[in-house]
Amino acid sequence: MGALDVFFPTVLAPSWVTFLLVPAATYLAVIFYRLTFDPLARFPGPKIAACTGLYEAYYQCFKEGGGRYWVEVEKMHRQYGPIVRINPREVHISDSQWNDVYKYSSKASKPKWFYFRFFGKFPSTNVAESHELHQLRRGPLNTYFASSNIQKYIPMVTSLIDKLVDRVHALEGRPVSLSDAYRCLATDVATGFAFGKPFGNLDEPTFDHEFNLSVRTVVKVSTFSRHTYGLLLPVLHSMPERFARKMNPAFGRVKWLMETMQSCVRRSMDKPEAAPGTNPDVVQTLMASNLPAHEKTFPRLFSETRSVIMAGTETTGSLLVAITAYILNHPDKMEKLREELRQAEKAKAGAALQYSDIRELPYITGVVNEGLRLANPTPTRLPRVCPDQDLTYGSYVIPKGTTVSTCVQDVHNDPAIFDSPSEFRPERWIDPSERRRLNRYLLPWGRGMRLCLGMELATIDTYMTVARLFSPSCPFRMRMHDTRDEDWKIYHEFFSGFPKGKGLEVMVTSAGNGINGTGLNYY
Ligand code: HEM
Secondary structure, X not given: OOHHHHHOOOOOHHHHHHHHXXXXXXXXXHHHHHHOOOOOOOOOOOHHHHHOOHHHHHHHHOHHHOOOHHHHHHHHHHHHXXXXXXXXXXXXXXXXXXXXXXXXXXXXXXXXHHHHHHHXXXXXXXXXXXXXXXXXXXXXXXXXXOHHHHHOOHHHHHHXXXXXXXXXXXXXXOEEEHHHHHHHHHHXXXXXXXXXXXXXXXXXXXXXXXXHHHHHHHHHHHHHHHOOOOOHHHHHHOOOHHHHHHHOOOHHHHHHHHHHHHHHHHHHHHOOOOOOOOOOOHHHHHXXXXXXXXXXXXXXXXXXXXXXXXXXXXXXXXXXXXXXXXXXHOHHHHHHXXXXXXXXXHHOOOOOOOHHHHHOOHHHHHHHHHHHHHHOOOOOOOOEEOOOOOEEEOOEEEOOOOEEEOOHXXXXXXXXXXXXXXXXXXXXXXXXXXXXXXXOOOOOOOOHHHOOOOHHHHHHHHHHHHHHHOOOOOOEEEEXXXXXXXXXXXXXXXOEEEEOOOOOEEEEEEOOOOOOOOOOOOO
């Protein structure tokens, strides 16, 4: 009698063998195929990444708190060259001149596993898989995000920035988390733009600190969900309220935000005409569009609005944090910026600077562009699949159906384009012809057909906030408080970027207090 027969009665033995050995043998066969006959087998890269998606999952879910595969992919490029197989089905290209997969002609789709499993079952433009569905959904949003419509919201953005300035000033002498404050500003700008009235996050006493922390928990769960067949997010969404509250102290705020969004969407669906003298909101715009009826249901419109608001908050918040930190860390550059604003204000003879005035100023443009280049608000790779044409990279033919991705920070950090790329140098953008050359490689808004819709709104918000906070007429001056680079620099990639540390904190002093009225000699 064999050992197996002792431990497993004859009747059970075959089922145990089947249970254990068949999946193991199948898995080994799959690995063997991936390393030998798979058309991607001859692409360079670590064998372990070619064998199994678990390698990526380890970096994304566990290593150093998760969200670290982007750094590992950078290392792979240093070792294997510009094209690397980073998981069994995906090649990643780090070459500032290559963008074939993002061209209109590629009609590329977004890989479902990467987007849908991360964002959950919320059918929005951002997660539209096929090129055709994306074009259908993006059409009416283009109308809403048209420059002529966005410009109408400049007064709203200005008054929100005024509110931010008042609230920060009132905290004089106490540390202020600008990471939290800027996220509230960005949320109010996004919700005000979507629904005509901001949700009021800037009024929240702690600048919604708990809520901002909870965003990180949600994106971590989303990352786990991506690597567990999209199963975790539905579990999270169906969790009983008392468990959710225990897990997440900001649950109440998350629920409030979702319910407020839902009631705004319902209200606009019930009243699809804008009230006299007001702009149609995003839901009314979509309702009035030629989208088919099944694209105008409540779940669809809620998902779209949710996606627009989420897309605009972490990103703009991180950008403002990075720009402020770089300026505060470089007093000489802060002085140049303030001097430029002083001259511009003088030229207006006391009238307030408008966005159109600020946008023309060369130094602040250099500051914002350097921020966009270095802040890395979306360190995620941007994967695409070409369903019906092969692509080429050098001597490599990338078969149709392969996921192909690039990361914009590879371009932003390319020393062949940006000299000393890790340095914050607004001056590199001053010369107009050099600016034109560099602009072609400034890609924070993504690439190709899926380019960010909110870039003009975010640009307005950024220019105006920076101009207001660093203007000689700002009622206070800021200095870093107990903040190191690792507190605010992007470290984790959970689609958006998140720092390792607590964020950017500043200490605020009234402009008249002990410094000369201009604050120029503050440092
Ligand atoms: C600094 C701020 C921002 C950055 C860096 C940024 C970056 C991006 C990037 C990289 C994408 C492409 C993602 C992909 O290919 O999967 C994107 C898409 C998108 N962004 Fe932004 N974004 C910012 C602000 C905003 C704002 C303020 C809004 C709206 C209020 C917004 C709305 C959107 C939408 C709707 C999409 C999806 C577009 C589509 O799929 O056609 N973004 N953004």
